[in-house]
Amino acid sequence: MAERVTFASSTGPRLAGIVDRPEGEVRGWGVFAHGFTLGKDSPAAARICKQLASEGIGMLRFDNLGLGDSEGDWGDGSFTVKVADTVLAARFVAEHLTGDEAGPDLLVGHSWGGAAAIAAAPEAGVRAVVSVCAPFDPSHAEHQYDDLVDQVLAEGNAVWQVGGKRLNLKRGMVEDVRDADLDHRIADLGLPLLIMHAPTDTVVGIENASQIFAAARHPRSFVALEGSDHLLTAPGQAQRAARIVSAWADPYLATPR
Numbered sequence: 001m002a003e004r005v006t007f008a009s010s011t012g013p014r015l016a017g018i019v020d021r022p023e024g025e026v027r028g029w030g031v032f033a034h035g036f037t038l039g040k041d042s043p044a045a046a047r048i049c050k051q052l053a054s055e056g057i058g059m060l061r062f063d064n065l066g067l068g069d070s071e072g073d074w075g076d077g078s079f080t081v082k083v084a085d086t087v088l089a090a091r092f093v094a095e096h097l098t099g100d101e102a103g104p105d106l107l108v109g110h111s112w113g114g115a116a117a118i119a120a121a122p123e124a125g126v127r128a129v130v131s132v133c134a135p136f137d138p139s140h141a142e143h144q145y146d147d148l149v150d151q152v153l154a155e156g157n158a159v160w161q162v163g164g165k166r167l168n169l170k171r172g173m174v175e176d177v178r179d180a181d182l183d184h185r186i187a188d189l190g191l192p193l194l195i196m197h198a199p200t201d202t203v204v205g206i207e208n209a210s211q212i213f214a215a216a217r218h219p220r221s222f223v224a225l226e227g228s229d230h231l232l233t234a235p236g237q238a239q240r241a242a243r244i245v246s247a248w249a250d251p252y253l254a255t256p257r
Helices: 043-054 079-098 112-124 138-144 146-155 171-179 183-187 207-215 237-254
Strands: 002-008 014-020 028-033 057-062 106-110 128-132 157-162 165-170 193-197 220-224
Touching: 002 079, 014 043, 014 079, 028 043, 028 079, 028 112, 028 237, 043 057, 043 106, 043 237, 057 079, 057 237, 079 106, 079 112, 079 171, 106 112, 106 237, 112 128, 112 138, 112 183, 128 237, 138 146, 138 171, 146 157, 146 165, 146 171, 165 171, 183 207, 193 207, 193 237, 207 220, 220 237
Parallel strands: 028 057, 028 106, 106 128, 128 193, 193 220
Antiparallel strands: 002 014, 014 057, 157 165
């Protein structure tokens, strides 16, 4: 069962989300952070959250600033904004869905959202974190718009056409993404971390998973998503990833606060 919700972003505009509620017994709650230019309805986000809900883990997935049904200008976002908004999403779950001020149980992020999930997790108050096909360095995203960087830095902005969208790429975002540092955040995470990655990922290479794993401290786990692509669009791949997350997260969902 899905429910549409909105909540204020860290910069003011309201963000649109979908709550995938469990139909049976509730094992726990989580937040899903989508990739750089994707959205709450992308295959990875929608399919993983729906599968987790079917297994008793309610999930909130939401559109980043200026994407999908959310208000605002995507170009006013950044890695810093993405992290801050993920924390606010976790607070929404705590205040409106779980009634537990400590926060939701699980934070799952795909691609760039995986990096944001790791960065946001300590402040979000979650028990465990999952990254799916995430980059070790958030500035990896610059590869997608590198032909526009000089124009953006010189003129302040440029229109970026990607995935059927016209996005306003701004200097502040480019600079913030370049300055993002995930290395020390991984080492200082202090939470169970599941790293999932497709060995055949041609967008964010498997070496990123190795770097995240090496920087992380125990408890840490790695699962190879054999046969999947970066976006988890192959039949059944997102659902399989969700089933793995569900099983891995079980002890953390059951642990009393």
